[in-house]
Amino acid sequence: MDVKNIFIVEDDEFFAVTFKKRLEKVGTFNIHVFSNCESALGQLLKVKPEIIFLDHILGGLNGVDALPLFKENLPSCDIVVVSGQNNPEVLQKADLAGASKYFRKDVLLMQNAEGFIQDFEDQNEGKLKKFWSKFSKEYLSFV
Numbered sequence: 001m002d003v004k005n006i007f008i009v010e011d012d013e014f015f016a017v018t019f020k021k022r023l024e025k026v027g028t029f030n031i032h033v034f035s036n037c038e039s040a041l042g043q044l045l046k047v048k049p050e051i052i053f054l055d056h057i058l059g060g061l062n063g064v065d066a067l068p069l070f071k072e073n074l075p076s077c078d079i080v081v082v083s084g085q086n087n088p089e090v091l092q093k094a095d096l097a098g099a100s101k102y103f104r105k106d107v108l109l110m111q112n113a114e115g116f117i118q119d120f121e122d123q124n125e126g127k128l129k130k131f132w133s134k135f136s137k138e139y140l141s142f143v
Contacts, residue, residue, distance in 0.1 A: 005049040008033045009040045010082075011058050015105060019053065035059075037066035044073050054099075056083035056090055064090060067097040 006029050010016040016033050023031055032047060034040040036058050052070060054063040063081055070079055080101045081094040094102045 007052040037061040071098040
């Protein structure tokens with residue numbers, strides 16, 4: 001499955017714009033940026049994104065609490081929770097709510113945008129495990 005639509009749900013405008021620019025260098029996607037979950041949920045079924053990068057702490061409904069709503073309405077969507085904090089409780093809650101991945105907002109996330117997309121596109125070719133294994137080793141050694 002090709003990635004056509006991506007949501008970035010992020011209230012930090014600088015991070016959202018920077019991350020969007022990084023994704024645009026990876027390929028041609030329709031990237032929709034929302035500053036809150038409510039706006040993204042309002043467009044979810046109309047746009048049907050394949051990937052959502054979802055910030056944890058937002059004004060209004062926070063990302064982890066909104067995650068089940070995204071999954072309920074679009075179960076096939078790959079949701080990556082991003083956060084500025086390294087909190088095991090939030091990680092566990094995101095995992096239980098159906099997040100595909102959880103990463104901190106840091107330089108490594110920005111540098112690996114291409115990997116997120118390629119990983120998604122290669123799922124049916126058995127490359128998923130290899131990519132995330134390599135990424136996790138690099139990520140854990142960095143943090």
